[in-house]
Amino acid sequence: MSAQAAPTPATDPTLKAPLVRIEDLVKYFPAGGGLFGRTVVHAVDGVSLAIEAGETLGLVGESGCGKSTLGRVIVRLLPATSGHVYFKDTDLTKVRGEKLRRTRQEIQMIFQDPYASLNPRMTVGDIVSEPLRNFGVARGRKAEQKVQEVMRVVGLNPNFVNRYPHEFSGGQRQRIGIARALVLEPTFIVADEPVSALDVSIQAQIVNLMEDLQAKYDLTFLFIAHDLSVVKHISDRIAVMYLGKIVEIGTSNAIRDRPLHPYTKVLESSVPVPDPDLESARKPILLKGEIPSPVNPPSACRFHTRCPIAQQICSEVEPPLEMKENGRFAACHFPGQL
């Protein structure tokens, strides 16, 4: 890379020690039933990002915009179509064999649905210890001890090791998922909507637990959610995604207080607050139309079909995701104007 190249989110100069660097990541899925049999879903379409060691990066966006796909490609549950994911200095899209195994141990994922993501025929002990066996890290007594330790850490009674997932509540199941993710002592965790399926009072328990674990074990999180309030609360920085692309990145406070991208502004204005006085003053910006299909995303700026301030140029020239100020990236021809 030449010295004067403009910074991308992957080379954000304001970050001190990025643990994960994602460059131009693309993930296409074949779309069934296209007229010419060759259509693709542009689920993730050229994403660049960096995640600082020890931070929580929030990822928000509407359903179907590609958040989960991005998360799954990062942890290599799905192969990338093109692009790179660097973890420390290893390119996860290329690495194989022993090195892959060692790297994967450091990267874990927590899933949205605490019901579907746990094998109903395995006991909690087996579920939590499975990664230890798969990676040949520990077995027998040692594995048992490790399992009991992480169960205690996530607030599950270690006496429950022989119970099955259906005997637990949603919040407890999410704790089981977290215990399983922690057992290999990872440094980086992708949490895909870890609290979306939970009741409000239980959400708070899990959010607090994740914050405690991060402080205790120096974890780095990619926290995926569609609820901007939760993401704002837990994240140091936020990346906003629309139709397969990142449209804005900034610190959580900056994203909320001074959204640069019109889509971020719309999201921010749509979130209700539990205060009737503020609510009577809030005017959500309602979007026209619907989220377009990722099979045929709109030309140039993908938001132009719904953007309240779109101009001619928006459908002709794609706005790059540029650094607009220190640590602030936005992909818009008219940033901050909505």
Added chain:
Amino acid sequence: MQDLRVQFATSGGTVTAVDGIDFEIDRGEIVGIVGESGSGKTMTALSILRLIPEPGKITSGRILYGEKDVVEMTDEEIREFRGNEVAMIFQDPMTSLNPVLRVGFQVEEAMAAHARFTRDQAKQRVVPMLQRVRIPAAKDRVRDYPHQFSGGMRQRAMIAMGVSNEPSLLIADEPTTALDVTVQASIIELLRDLSRELRAAVILITHNMALVASLCNRVIVMYAGRVVEEGPTRAIFKNPQHPYTWSLLRSMPRIDETAKERLISIKGLPPDLGKMPPGCKFHPRCKFRIDRCFTEEPPLDEVDPMQRARCWVLMKNVPEPETKA
């Protein structure tokens, strides 16, 4: 609704899903029912239509609609009541629409089913109804199938079917839970407009306190099948008296928070309705409980002329509650 009780006879004994609920709602009013899943919100709503699923039963209480008691209505009367006076909107619009029939036809059927319209009138009204719920290019979309609609449009279509008969009571059970925030915002605006246009009473059932703040005049908070607090929205949010309401409001992250504050979490889980604790049903999770809470269940008492709470202690009597929570 007076002293309503809904029970299920299960293999593990009798489960009381709704226990002694009283409330009133007027035309033009929007009342929110909030609570965690399983707290009895849906059963309360279904009982207004006498639609409690088997083996559930309304075992006591009266549901007065004007002068009439819904519990006592004949089958004929209840059918008429459901068809002409009340509309119910559910969480998942996909499961309530028939996937193989065109959306426009389903809206037409819904109207034709009511005595109020002839088939021809129903046909004529489909496009205006879809326009009324702000489906863009409604004329071109009437011949679409449900899967060609987005989640938000399906919810609009459901609402169109519900309100096509100009009901005087609209019950929306988690109408936006499955939707994105941007879509949620537009559905909430739609419900607000419709309640004005139709002068209908609206019951919004949700677990999202913020939605209630935005839409409702009055709030009912449910816990373990009981109303634990109710009152005008402003009072409930500014001056909650029940520890459950108070904690719930502090357990959700707010987008307008300035400094990162730790969320107040409610420890433990809601009780299993088959194994209810004695005393106050919230006492195993309550941080403000006193001895009496373990053995005696508090009544839903007036704490203010408009506000009632079911608690022996009340938050106004707890100095510096944050330090205890």
